[in-house]
Amino acid sequence: MDYIGEPKKIxxxxxxxxxxxxxxxxxxxxxxxxxxxxxxxxxxxxxxxECESLTPIQPIGIRLKAWKxxxxxxxxxxxxxxxxxxxxxxxxxxxxxxxxxxxxxxxRAAPYSxxxxxxxxxxxxxxxxxxxxxxxxxxxxRLDIHLVHLGTMGVYGYNTVGIKIPEGYxxxxxxxxQDEADNGVDVAKHEDPAxxxxxxxxxxxxxxxxxxxxxHMTKVLDAQMFEYFNRNDRVRITDLHQGIVWxxxxxxTAKDERLVNRFDYDGDYGTVLNRLLMQAAxxxxxTVYGTGGQTRAFIHVRDSVRCIEIAVTNPPPADSRVLxxxxxxxxxxxxxxxxxxxxxxxxxxENTENPRNEAAENGLDVExxxxxxxxxxxTKLDEGLLTxxxxxxxxxxxxxxxxxxxxxxxxxxxxxxxxx
Numbered sequence: 001m002d003y004i005g006e007p008k009k010i011x012x013x014x015x016x017x018x019x020x021x022x023x024x025x026x027x028x029x030x031x032x033x034x035x036x037x038x039x040x041x042x043x044x045x046x047x048x049x050e051c052e053s054l055t056p057i058q059p060i061g062i063r064l065k066a067w068k069x070x071x072x073x074x075x076x077x078x079x080x081x082x083x084x085x086x087x088x089x090x091x092x093x094x095x096x097x098x099x100x101x102x103x104x105x106x107x108r109a110a111p112y113s114x115x116x117x118x119x120x121x122x123x124x125x126x127x128x129x130x131x132x133x134x135x136x137x138x139x140x141x142r143l144d145i146h147l148v149h150l151g152t153m154g155v156y157g158y159n160t161v162g163i164k165i166p167e168g169y170x171x172x173x174x175x176x177x178q179d180e181a182d183n184g185v186d187v188a189k190h191e192d193p194a195x196x197x198x199x200x201x202x203x204x205x206x207x208x209x210x211x212x213x214x215x216h217m218t219k220v221l222d223a224q225m226f227e228y229f230n231r232n233d234r235v236r237i238t239d240l241h242q243g244i245v246w247x248x249x250x251x252x253t254a255k256d257e258r259l260v261n262r263f264d265y266d267g268d269y270g271t272v273l274n275r276l277l278m279q280a281a282x283x284x285x286x287t288v289y290g291t292g293g294q295t296r297a298f299i300h301v302r303d304s305v306r307c308i309e310i311a312v313t314n315p316p317p318a319d320s321r322v323l324x325x326x327x328x329x330x331x332x333x334x335x336x337x338x339x340x341x342x343x344x345x346x347x348x349x350e351n352t353e354n355p356r357n358e359a360a361e362n363g364l365d366v367e368x369x370x371x372x373x374x375x376x377x378x379t380k381l382d383e384g385l386l387t388x389x390x391x392x393x394x395x396x397x398x399x400x401x402x403x404x405x406x407x408x409x410x411x412x413x414x415x416x417x418x419x420x
Contacts, residue, residue: 014104025252039081066258083130093141111409113215127218157210168324243297243328246273267407280345281393290354292335293361297328329378357411
């Protein structure tokens, strides 16, 4: 899955994070020129939560030096807060003239966004301002920059709807007003005379959003900004609605221990499957929220970086609407995942109260034909890959803080701690 044509110059905003870091290395390995821009806020959140990645994450300078040593390639780093330092962002784009900007520069955890009012406000301020600043900076740079944004499947919501969720857009038929229908409104020039007596107008709209947290709400707001700036200013945009990421390493991060990717296991940042695998590694009961009947979309981190590469090398035409991909490979019910991990490790399952305000059970069926058509070969969940993640968790199990495993963020006010 190599790039087609000339190497690109790519600015990776949020390139020190869980998906941003392996993406930056993967694109560098493929021959693209990569510049990481990050304010290192995720490292500061580690300090706030008093819980670091299970895997030891080296300072960014050591990470980049290690990559140069093992690959012979250079990734540059610029420390910047794109939500606050607008002028510096515009200057960077004007100076570097990137072909592509990848936007990971958002607070990415739903539980963290629900922790207190302070965390809700921070998530909105950071995420929405970052996206608005990036879009405005692209316009002010007067460059034809392709923006690739990492969104979330969570914008669609997790209620059973009985249809396969499309990739961003939904075809709908809207009834005409009765007087217009009676008069045969000429909505378009039709060759078929019967069409002159139309009673409905067909159109494609954004799939109706139903965010399940403040974090997911900011991704919905992102999508609305993308639609506007694309329509008004013709900014080329690809929005990737990503499922829950599992796994830790990619071929690039596995080249040297100093390059290892994050492995979050705590109640705020630990994604569900990684959290279960870590618990299995240390013999902690596998904690399942509620009935475990929540069905979610998943993607291995290796596929996540491959999808982003596909998006980068297949930009939409200049006059195209926002291009939306569902970046996922399979759907699973949480209790089924827990049972699979339990059968592999003999660690028991323990149901606990669900900290979220969500349906106890839901179905989920998702369309992902676009990435498959462009050559993605999905990494499906299997016992070998699960065991690989468990072995990584066992290797670093001495770094686990047992009192950080259970959730500390709750969706409903009567369970929330009082904000300072």
